[in-house]
Amino acid sequence: MNGDERAILERYLRSRGxxxxxxxxxxLTAFLGLESHVSADAIYEAxxxxxxxxxxxxxxxxxxxxxxxxxxxxxxxxxxxxxxEHAYNHAHHDHLTCVECGAIVEFVxxxxxxxxxxxxxxxxxxxxxxxxxxxxxxxxxxxxxEP
Amino acid sequence: MNGDERAILERYLRSRGxxxxxxxxxxLTAFLGLESHVSADAIYEAxxxxxxxxxxxxxxxxxxxxxxxxxxxxxxxxxxxxxxEHAYNHAHHDHLTCVECGAIVEFVxxxxxxxxxxxxxxxxxxxxxxxxxxxxxxxxxxxxxEP
DNA sequence: CCCGTATTGATGATGATTATCGATACGGCT
DNA sequence: AGCCGTATCGATAATCATCATCAATACGGG
Numbered sequence: 001m002n003g004d005e006r007a008i009l010e011r012y013l014r015s016r017g018x019x020x021x022x023x024x025x026x027x028l029t030a031f032l033g034l035e036s037h038v039s040a041d042a043i044y045e046a047x048x049x050x051x052x053x054x055x056x057x058x059x060x061x062x063x064x065x066x067x068x069x070x071x072x073x074x075x076x077x078x079x080x081x082x083x084x085e086h087a088y089n090h091a092h093h094d095h096l097t098c099v100e101c102g103a104i105v106e107f108v109x110x111x112x113x114x115x116x117x118x119x120x121x122x123x124x125x126x127x128x129x130x131x132x133x134x135x136x137x138x139x140x141x142x143x144x145x146e147p
Numbered sequence: 148m149n150g151d152e153r154a155i156l157e158r159y160l161r162s163r164g165x166x167x168x169x170x171x172x173x174x175l176t177a178f179l180g181l182e183s184h185v186s187a188d189a190i191y192e193a194x195x196x197x198x199x200x201x202x203x204x205x206x207x208x209x210x211x212x213x214x215x216x217x218x219x220x221x222x223x224x225x226x227x228x229x230x231x232e233h234a235y236n237h238a239h240h241d242h243l244t245c246v247e248c249g250a251i252v253e254f255v256x257x258x259x260x261x262x263x264x265x266x267x268x269x270x271x272x273x274x275x276x277x278x279x280x281x282x283x284x285x286x287x288x289x290x291x292x293e294p
Numbered sequence: 295c296c297c298g299t300a301t302t303g304a305t306g307a308t309g310a311t312t313a314t315c316g317a318t319a320c321g322g323c324t
Numbered sequence: 325a326g327c328c329g330t331a332t333c334g335a336t337a338a339t340c341a342t343c344a345t346c347a348a349t350a351c352g353g354g
Binding site for chain 4: 166167168169186187188203204207208227228229
């Protein structure tokens with residue numbers, strides 16, 4: 001299952017004169033085994049479970065490589081720490097976050113995507129990605145249920 | 148010109164049993180004199196120009212108050228530091244940022260806003276705000292001009 | 295003008311990330 | 325298989341942004 005990602009990372013490293021090492025493979029495996037929206041520290045914890053001797057600095061360095069290689073995507077850091085999510089085989093999506101309980105809904109909305117393209121055209125920009133975070137109260141946290 | 152903002156801040160402070168002080172007025176003035184998207188540190192520098200004796204902690208504390216009072220809005224921290232922008236007399240807008248030169252276009256798009264409301268409804272969320280950042284290359288930085 | 299309380303500024307603490315550095319592992323070459 | 329230059333590692337110290345602490349001070353109602 002990890003074959004694709006491993007190959008992508010290796011190809012990326014090769015192209016930059018970097019090496020596919022044990023530690024990097026460990027971090028990749030740790031990252032792939034976690035759910036979306038993980039902090040670098042959470043990846044570090046997971047990596048330590050696979051290889052107790054791995055260093056925190058290595059994890060930070062490698063996660064950055066994963067992002068450069070297109071395997072990880074940096075999610076907006078709402079609180080203190082940066083968060084990462086899977087970017088391979090995990091189509092683009094936006095987030096709808098409950099400000100009360102922290103629940104996150106991932107969604108894609110064709111109308112929004114279309115309207116964004118129109119904005120790019122309007123200002124003569126070439127698109128290179130976007131980040132949309134909607135905040136609100138989820139049904140469970142809303143003060144009262146819909147009438 | 149600062150009258151409105153000053154009054155808003157004072158009213159907000161009153162309502163919470165807090166006081167309108169010299170230091171807070173200095174921070175407010177410093178903030179209002181800066182362009183949008185400033186870091187707390189930039190506000191600190193500006194405030195020091197108005198009152199060299201002001202402390203950094205005071206600026207951090209006060210900027211947070213400005214945000215609570217509705218005078219400042221927290222913009223997404225793309226790099227390391229949190230950024231603030233004016234929120235009073237400065238309607239809601241989203242950002243279109245050039246990844247090359249850092250130019251920022253502020254825009255509002257009715258279609259996007261409408262589509263976002265639809266997403267909230269679809270998932271039963273009550274809206275409490277959103278953050279949209281479009282990234283791309285501005286006309287000046289694009290590899291070649293439009294055909 | 296006084297007093298209780300909010301505020302201040304300096305400083306230390308924290309958390310996340312990055313830089314440094316000697317030791318080590320890779321991997322192409324022979 | 326073994327050597328060697330270089331990339332990498334892990335530990336640790338350094339940074340950066342932000343927050344907490346605390347004694348000294350300023351506010352403002354009475």
